[in-house]
Amino acid sequence: MAVVCTGILAASIIMPSYGDYWLARRNLDRVQRYRLVLDAANRLSAERGPSNAVMGIMDLPTDDAKRQLVQFRAASDAAIEAIANPIAPNRESIDHPIPLRFLEQTNTQLKSARAEVDRVANLPLGQRRLEDVQLAIEGMFAVVDNFQSIVAWNVDDLVDADDGIAASVLIGHMLSDLREYGGRIASQIMAPIATRHPLERKHLIDSSRTRGRLNELWRLVGGQDAIFRSDARLIGKREEIERVFFGEGLEMFDALVTEGRNSGNYSLTAEEFTRRFVKTLQPLESLRSEFLNVKIDELMQTRDRALRTLLMVIAITTAILVILASLVRMVHRSVLSPLLQARDEVIGLAEDQPVQLGNPAQYAGEMRRLFDAIQILRGKLRERARLTDKLKEQAETDGLTGLFNRRTLDLIGQSKAKADGQAETACLVLIDIDYFKLVNDTYGHQAGDQVLREVAALFRSMLRPTDVIARFGGEEFAVLLSGDLLSDVVMRARRLRLALQRHEIVLADGARLNMTASFGVASGPLGAEEWPRLIKAADIALYRAKSEGRNRVRFAAGTELDEP
Template sequence: MKRTREVHRRSLKHTKLRSEQISLRLFSCMVVIIFSILYISIPLIIHSYQEYVKTNQAVTEIISLRALVKTANQISKERAPTNKAMSSQPSNLLKNKKKLEEHRHVVDTQIDQTISVLKRNGFESIALYLQRDLKVKLLQARTEVDIYIQLPYQQRTAKQFDHAILSMFAVWDKNRDFLKLLMTQVKSKDSKMSNYFISILVLTDMRDQAGRIASNIMAPITFDETIADENRARSLQTQHQAQYLWSLVDTIQPEQTKTVEYIRLHERVKTEFLDQGLPLVSKLLDQSKNGESYFLTGTQLTERMVSKFTTVMDLQNYILDYSLEVIKQQNKKAKQQFIFTFGISIVSLLTAIFTMIYAKKKVFSPLIRARNLILRLSRSLDEQSSLEKQSKEEFFSLFEAIDKLKGMLKQRDVMESQLKQIANSDVLTGVANRLALEEYINLLESKPEGLSETCVIVVDIDNFKFVNDQYGHIVGDQVITMIADQLRHNVRASDLIVRYGGDEFLVVIESIEMNAAKAIAESIRSGILKQNIIISSVGELIQVSVSIGVAIGAESWLELLEKADQSMLRAKAKGKNIVES
């Protein structure tokens, strides 16, 4: 007996060890699955986050570029009021000096704003250069301009005027160096945004070259002197440079950005600057070469040219705004993608963990307990009866629960099917209702051919109100039921019959020709006409007729239904009890 108990104890210990091994294997499987999800999810999360960071960086970089470009444009624009003030007659000098001071204030404000933007976006070194070098260079150029303006009108010379203009050119050249420096530091220039950056820089250069075309000959024109070879060469060179840059703009511009607005602005540059502005300068160069009097003064030349080359800046501003909007949209999508990827990964991981915990508690643990009971039963003869009872209870409870669950699921499926049938059926006739029709139409419209080969037959009971008023609603219901029965008798089981209104039915048939559809409609009409409704209370027979409209194919359901309805109305107008298509 003692030996038997020892054997039983060892058997139980062995059973426990085997159960622990099964639990350990289950835990190992859980760990493998969790790590598999992490292995898939983490790279996706990292990649989506990196895309978000890249697009976010691109937004800050293009904002910084836009600020620096605006500074370049304002510096370039300052040359117009500067030239106008320097070429002014004493009578309008004060007015033009005031306009120059106002524009200088705008330029200074723009430089300060650019410095702030660059610092905020991580370009501190370029911001420092603007503060330290650009402002100093601009102050020096303005000082030379002011010295020239303060000279008595009789003491001024074309050479001094031209020297002041060149000093303003040098300021823009300094700012262009900072644009180059910014482009070496930005990372987005190597991405799909590179074309935008190149277009913006090309237009910035073109806008400045456009302004220099007239400025290079401003001094001799103002003093009514022959244009020197140096000035002529500079003007021709800037013309050639502007035309070359213009030829690049449309080539490097991405096709998707060539919107209606872009095309309009692009055409304005060609029409107003290239076709109208450059010929003004060319004519002045020819007049100088031929020893003729100039047809414009320096001030007039400035006024005429300013409106011409601002079209270049308008196009540039559009591309700046468009590119910023594009990268903002990309940034928004990248952020949404990151949030979505992160969320799905977390949900997947939690679902896997929850499923495994649930499976362990509700599935594997009961099975392990059942297995242990079986092993104990086989190894313990002394406790056979008690273990057998417990084992049966465990197994019966497990399989009974499984069978009960199967039954509940089956009942649920049957109830769902019944509820859907009730919801989609007309209570009186048993045919489909509008809810079923809506689902069917959604299915048809999703097919490649759409509703192009779909037929709708509209059946409307003639004088139905009279039947209801004369014999009551019970008889009216008998008429409606009879109509539904006749429709079922004349169409296929696969065709859809719908009670669309109180006395109106629809039949929807796929892939049918008009002749066949009209034949079906005529069969319905004649079949209904042959039926009699017995009025038991008065011993009377009544006969009803229907008007039918047929239509096949349309772009939309509403259009197809309207066509069929119009056909039915024509049948009514012709005296009823007619099929019209």
């Protein structure tokens, strides 16, 4: 009985230690496999560089350019093969392999995108159309976007497996996205540079949105001091990224955007821009790589500590079992056996009735490790996830409302969306919150800021993804809608007005406000010359709405739009 109880006790001590070791080993294997997935995503992103370069060479691609492209493609293929057939140190590391359908989709799409790049690159420069180069670049974008399903699947798998590694997994994902968007923003203006065309409205909008994502990701990652102080390998990475990429790299990008907005005469060729810009991406990739190295090293240390603990527990438990077994044998042989024999003899002489001796042993042992700490960590991660989702949903350009600012709206309105040079027709809605100054004077500027944020969120929730909404200045907002009739836009403006009128805003002190707004709607072409006239027409309509009593929608008549 004593041996059985001791065995149960030994198992209860050893099994939790073995469970810790098994979890640490599995987490290490999974994070190492996750690192392969992020490496593959990075290789696919990096392949765009030499692809852009060969399509931007003034003549047919040189042998050096072709050789570099072949090397990058081979690196991408090897990275995909590494996650398709991982070298597993143990069976537990491959209990959830990457679904093959994801990899097959990526390989099929990658083959098609490469064929399009080769076709465009082999065309003489005079025959390379802007549309062909843009299509080839977007094909490589699609490969990376499709591969993100693999990354997302892997992230979900790791987060569900253990909350203890969720934070590192999510930060690694954000660092990988930072590198992807850093390269993508250059590729989004590469087609006009390669074909020596001015930038179109699409390029400006796409690159502006990517710029916002870059700034948002860097705000999330760069603002966490703990990341950059956790290991000597990460010290100085933040300053290097801000100096090299956000400084030199984006300054180079902004200079080319300015040249492309004014004309098609760029100071750099596509090949030169690619070569110089790729160098500024190296700090981003270095941060991602070193961060994962640090986390993998920490997991290795955790695994080794768990293994040492397990071996120590086994050794101690074995020693206790040996000592206890020896003591039991000695007591049984030296004490119990004679007593039992004497008792049996007494009983046999007296009553001849056997009496069983009891020798109960009480053991107390409990092994509950880290549950309270894990529960606290889960709550913290959930709180961080909610904050991350909230920040990612916010736009980058306007710090208060999260909307585009006036400068971005002007860039969109002054650009031409059509390749033939014809200006696109659009509707502009100018919105002015009624009596907003009274809110600031009565409740303070913090309350005014809250009103602006809530009005912006309300309007954005009622607009389509293709509509452009911006903070026009102060308490004014602007909405730009393409492809709609003026009458339809007027009806939509009225719905916005009614929604705001019915929306109740509760201030921090409990005060409840119902705000209204005046709307001015105008329709007209976009373009550098036409945009100010469209703004003026909408502003005239807005002024009429305010002068006629506010909280109403007015639209510009044809005579107002035609004014010089």
